[in-house]
Amino acid sequence: MKKILCILFLLWGISASSQCVFNESHVISPGGIYSPGQTVTVWYTLGAFNAINTNWIHAFQINLGVGWTNLTPLSGPANPSGSLGNWTWDLQHTFIGGLNFGPGWRFENIINTDWGTSSVGPFIISFQVTVDSVCTAEDLSISIEVFDDCTTGGWSNGACCVDPAYNIYNGIIQITPTITSNINHY
Numbered sequence: 001m002k003k004i005l006c007i008l009f010l011l012w013g014i015s016a017s018s019q020c021v022f023n024e025s026h027v028i029s030p031g032g033i034y035s036p037g038q039t040v041t042v043w044y045t046l047g048a049f050n051a052i053n054t055n056w057i058h059a060f061q062i063n064l065g066v067g068w069t070n071l072t073p074l075s076g077p078a079n080p081s082g083s084l085g086n087w088t089w090d091l092q093h094t095f096i097g098g099l100n101f102g103p104g105w106r107f108e109n110i111i112n113t114d115w116g117t118s119s120v121g122p123f124i125i126s127f128q129v130t131v132d133s134v135c136t137a138e139d140l141s142i143s144i145e146v147f148d149d150c151t152t153g154g155w156s157n158g159a160c161c162v163d164p165a166y167n168i169y170n171g172i173i174q175i176t177p178t179i180t181s182n183i184n185h186y
Contacts, residue, residue, distance in 0.1 A: 020055070020161035021146050023047025026168045033171065034140060036133045042168060044144050046123040053157045055148035056083070058116030059106040060125055063165060065139030067132050074126040076105045082119025084110040097153015114154030142168040
């Protein structure tokens, strides 16, 4: 009996400490190396959110390297079978727990604005960014962070799930060198 209880507690501990986000994927178009002034469209999908200890999904933050400009939201996440409220695009927001958020989508729950949504997904977002028109190579990284309402300070029911940022692109601006003819000095 003790062995069975130990195994059950071990399995419960493994499931209680698992991550909240599942089946993340993305499409980036066009793919590949980018040039100054080029516009890129990104679609990100979070297949499912596991609300450990009733920590509901609260926000999607877009993290961009300094080489990007003109971040434009195209479509926000839906709220399939979730709490009353809606997703709002926000460039900057400070949550009750002090988390400085943005840019991205955050959920505004009608019952309590500090709570997320009980929806488990799937969630799909899309946005466009433009490569800055500069003459030096710059960071073109793109990642997405998913926050629950325990991380944002709206709920405090035990352990939070802290998931790593999902990497979409890691690259630099491709600068085409200017080729000139030789200069002759007499």
